[in-house]
Amino acid sequence: MAKGRILVVDDEIYIVHILDFSLGMEGYEVLTALDGEQALEKARAEHPDLIVLDIMMPKLDGYETCKLLKSEDGTRDIPVILLSAKGRNVDQKIGFEVGADDYITKPFSPRKLVERINAILGQTSPHRMQA
């Protein structure tokens, strides 16, 4: 039984793959999307427990996607972690203004991302439980 379902959104396929692997190893079920529009569709249809969302994407960028997610009744309560190569304070501010729950800058550590997700979802790492 999975700990939870996480939607990973990034236009960089390698990033999607590594998050799929890392979160899968953690015991999460991973859904993926390659742009903002796909992300909205999957979020509405699948209602994941958390969304990891890249900012710089074609078609619909992360900010817009997040704003839309937070404005719809069906998806408003899903926590969103923004993921972006932008690292300046002003970008973080916009991130929180559009309703994101957390913000991680690229390059990031998958381990730290997992810890943040665990914290938000109130889970602990199975590895650590074993240790």
Next chain:
Amino acid sequence: MTLAHAPSATPTELGGEGLSMLSQALLALRSTSDLGASCAIAGACAVRALGASEFRVLRVEARSGAISCLEESGTEIPYLAEHDGPVQWALRHEVAVLDDGASGAAAPRETLLWLEAPLALATLPLISGGTLFGLLLVGFAQPRPFEPGERLFLQTLSDALALSFERSELRRMLEEEHARLAEAERRQRADEEDSAATMSMVAHELRTPLTAIKAYTEALLDNLDNPEAPRQRFLGIVGEECDRLTRLVGDILELSRLEAGQRPLRLSRLDLEKLIRETVEGLQPAARPQGISFRVEVEPSLAPEADPDLLRQLLINLAGNAVKYSPPGGTIRIEARRLGEEWTASVEDQGPGIHSDDLPHVFERFFRARHAGDRAIEGTGLGLAIGRGIVELHGGRIGVQSMQPTGTRFHFTLPHRQLASSRARRIARQVQGRPDLGELFERTVEMVAASMNAEIVSLMLVDPERGDLYIAASRGLEGQNLEGRRTSVRSGVAGSVAAWGRPLCVNNIETDRRFRRLNHPQYKTKSLLCVPLRIEDEVLGVINVNNKVSGEAFDEDDLSVLSALVDRVGSAVERACAYPESDQVVSDAVRAVRSVTRLQQDLMFNGHRAVHLARATAREIGMRDAEVDVMGYVASIHDLGMTRLGPRIASTDPLDQAGLEELVHHPEVSLEIIRPLEYLGVVRDIILSHHERWDGNGYPRGLRGTEIPLGGRILAVVDAFASMTRGRPYRSTRTRAEALEEMRQEAGRQFDPEIVEALARVLEREEGRA
């Protein structure tokens, strides 16, 4: 005319009422910043306190000495001062002229200014801070004396008005300065924003592969003992992303070198068909698995001149893009053919095409068109920007269009020839074999900088090995990498001048349709000159002139003098090559060039003006274009002999006997100095005869009337006029109108009357325009 000494026959004391009016007027003048209002206040005060009938305020333009009458409405009407009238007198001597009317109604009182000519007139110069701004004229209906109190009153009033003028002038200068600064700041901010935006884009592009490398490395480290982790695949991805990072860094460097003009063109003649086929072969590993095929059509024997490495990269970028966007089994068409003096090539795919909104942006850095959203499409986002840089470096243009029903077509057009002809290269080799010519080129650059009053001058020569142009001598480019400033003999300003062999004057490089985009930040002014250096009818190089010290634009007069000077250097080089055994030819030319430099630096305070008037008058007399050019050139160098007189000529001390002798002989000395550079007999004739007089009393030959060469007669008139009106026209020397009047009196004695009148017409037209 009675001047400021009239004894007062019936002194009328200026009462306390007059003084209170004065103090009110001064108070009012202090509190207004409007010049029209200030004039009205001062004038009304004088009229009321002294019982005058009317007043006028004249403004004098500091540079030209032009006079205009300030109307109350704020408009200015040009005014020509009466000959020997009070305005001329007051301007020349900078003193008040108080005409009490004792000399009768016929005395000159600037009749045209008044509704009814005054019978007594006070003409007061408005001077503040050593500068004369204008005149206040107070006219009276009856003759009247000016007693001491009234003189003091007028003096005080005009001083206060002069202060208003000075304030207004300072404010105008301040506003101009503000506007200039604001513009400079705006530009700098735009530049900074632009580079900040670029930096942030570059950072984002670099972080993307770094993110993958970091994430996969960490995953590998965390899963060293985990049998489920696909370690080999992860390592493969890390390797791929490292490659991507390498490509990105390479592209960024390549682009910045192209954009900074630091990538010199290495030109040669290409076998275009072979180059295209090799490019296609290199792309087969990517194309063949997708079933993508190429169709190449190149016009036979198309062998343009270009940089082979850059052209190969351009083709790889365009054809590589086509492979990326082609559907499986698609065909990519590559065509190249001649187009007159140019050649054109295109690369067309059957891919999804580009959204029409995106078409104008595809050549921008890191721009990814909308169909590129799919991660399967690899690329740095710089390929097309680099492609555009390569095309522009070759002096060509690049474009893109979407095809119906589907597909994208990129096309570019480049000049066919980029290299100097083999004859020019042969001569260039000969020139390079003469080390003494290097000295001549250095001195030439100095001479051009002095003659054109320019900060940056460079002389480019054909490289005999490579066939392109390189900088052989320069001024104002110290500490810069000149190797990168090479150019083909087709592209850019220097290249097109070399290609067409015609001089070029660009008024504003940023708006000039031919060369926009090529401006360089080091050029403070947007105006530039470029003329070809011809030897034996081959263009062997060009001379570029930038940054006029005054900040003004160069004009046709500058271009004509520059062309003439450079032609002379060219002929000296030609003679040097013809007499390879003699080093005398070059050293004589170097000496002459140095003299011209000294003349321009030390003695030609008004050189540009004299050149302009000489050309305009020559044209007015009906001379042909080539003769007009000669006149302008001679006007700029005819006083070469004066350089022998050294600093004495610039001092105000009278010349001693020896100095006078030299002065009288300076036309002959000029001739002797310029001889190593001069090949036109007519030039020597003009120089020798410009101090002859129409009546036969001139020097050195005592020619008379039309015996004097026409050019010499023109130069005599223009030279005299230019030196009479030199400096501040209203002051130590004469106003234009006065100078012209004086010359008219000398017409038929010193000057050819027809030429004096031609000059008068030229001046009249110009004043009408001003």
